[in-house]
Amino acid sequence: MFDNLSEKLDKALHVLKGHGQITEINVAETLKEVRRALLDADVNFKIAKDFTNNVKEKALGQNVLTTLQPGQLMVKLVKDELTELMGGDAEGVNLSGNPSVILMSGLQGSGKTTFSGKLANFLKNKKTKKPLLVACDVYRPAAVDQLHVVGEQIGVEVFSDRGNTNPVAIAQAGIAHAKANGHHVVIVDTAGRLAVDEEMMNEISEIHKAIKPEETLFVVDAMTGQDAVNTAKAFNDRLDFDGVVLTKLDGDTRGGAAISIKSVVNKPIKFIGTGEKMDAIDVFHPSRMADRILGMGDVVSLVERAQEQYDEEEARKLQKKIAKNQFGFDDFLSQIQQIKKMGSMKDLLGMIPGAGKALKDVDIDDDAFKHIEAIIHSMTPEERSTPSVLNASRKKRIAKGSGTSVQEINQLLKQFNQMSKMMKMMQGGSGRKMMQMMGGMKGMR
The missing domain is CATH 1.20.120.140 (SRP54, nucleotide-binding domain)
Structure with a gap:
């Protein structure tokens, strides 16, 4: 990035x-x-x-x-x-309505439908919100199907009316459905349009006027650079949106759109898309982004992501196992799964001060843990729970089953033993304090 x-x-x-x-x-x-x-x-x-x-x-x-x-x-x-x-302070979405209506607008191919799903997933994970996706793209072939697939993937209901070609009527019917079924947020996905297409611009203006959304977001592909800024201005002149969403920011090596769009349209960047997965969405924090641009990392965002995956009950169980020297490869595998849920490895390492520069030319695969997982999955339950039983013949069998070498298994065992010792040391006062602090910070959110 x-x-x-x-x-x-x-x-x-x-x-x-x-x-x-x-x-x-x-x-x-x-x-x-x-x-x-x-x-x-x-x-x-x-x-x-x-x-x-x-x-x-x-x-x-x-x-x-x-x-x-x-x-x-x-x-x-x-x-x-x-x-x-880039905007000074982070700004969230206005969710004051009952239900709160969010209108998505943007260019064709900007990633609007996918981001609508990401936003629904983001709000759903806040626990207090029950979102509804409304399919109002009546022009693009399979657009409604795409939104239904996205909705099924994240466990969010999608409202559509395939026989209706009037997006205003569909949006209104979707909001009525949300009111009747206890949805807190309605995300209206509209057709992509060009700023020069007068008829399509009039249509989204009519949708906006009819449903009176609490929040209108303009979705734009960050990789289009200055073109994204110019398009945002053209849309804002007609729609007067509330905020910008920059998609595909993980692939943007230049950053022109993120840096200058606020200055041109005087509207904040509210969210950024940082990958293809449905959880690859972040609230845009100008100060944190400035830190990352200047190679200072982004420790606060890294801690927040860790907190989202932090489970107090699991942490307590893990502490007991470590104290009794019962930490095994199943627990190790569980820790790997939690790290993977936090996002791409290169993005996570880029949040550590100095790491981004050090890893500039290093290609870090998101499947970096794949061979470790293969080795662990090739072990028997006994071998996972009691790694000390791993002798030469067992290692050969595991290597053959996982498609790795005995040397790689020995390396993993060495890393595992070092990690176990470190975690044992952390069982002292400083380790407990850190666990308590993580739990306290989670409660404050």
Whole structure:
């Protein structure tokens, strides 16, 4: 995510991050490189120029050149300006209605239908919300079928009327169905349209006027860069939407749309799509994204994802097993499954400060645990619960059954033993405190 921009900004700020003498000349040179990095990321020229002018003005106002750590202060100023440019604070969706109606709009092929499902899944997992998906795309072949498949996949009801070609009537009927069946949120998926298509733009305006949604979201493909920004402006002029959704952000190495769209349309980015899976959706936090762009990681989001998978009862059981030296490969497998639910490995590692830069050229497969799982699944129940019984002949059998080598099994056993020792050590005061803190933070959400 934003790999090219991160690399270029890191190079631009490299001089200032060091301990050498910092002058007004190399500050100006650095900001020139920062502006060039933003332009290469497909950020509008005026926005890039205003950005660097603002940073320079604040730097001179805070006497950066005479501070003890001028490089760090300059990085902070760039980070703060990036945060402000992308919207400042995170903004959620308005769910004040009964039911709350969310209208999805966007271009053809922007990933709107898939994201409608992701949003429904996101709200459903908040436990207090019962969403309903409404299929109002009456033009694209199999669009209704696609939404039904998505709904079935995430366990959310889909309302459709295949014999009706009037999207306004379908949307109204869907809202009536939601009221009658206790749905808290209605997500109306509309047909993709082009800003130049007057008839289609009039149609979505009519839907908007008829159902009066609490929230209108514009879905756009982040990989289209400045085109995404221009399209968002054209839509906003007609629809006056409430927020932007950037899809396919995991494949966007430049970042131009994310950085400049708020400045152009004056509407916040509310959600981002970070992968193909139905749980690959995040609330957009400008400050956290600025940290990631500047290679500082995103520990807060990493902790939040861990908390979503954290089960207090399972954690208590695990503590007891570790205390009694009963931690086995079934427990190890369970921990792997929880990590996999948190998202793609490269995305997770990118949230660790410094890891993104270190892993820049490393291709991390989401199936990184596949051979470990194959080895464990090839073990007998006894071998999983008591790894100490694994002798040479058993290892050969497991290697043959899992398509791996004895060396790989020995390596896994070594890693498993190291992990077991570490977890045993954590059974002390600091480990218990960490468990208690995780539980407390989960309760605060």
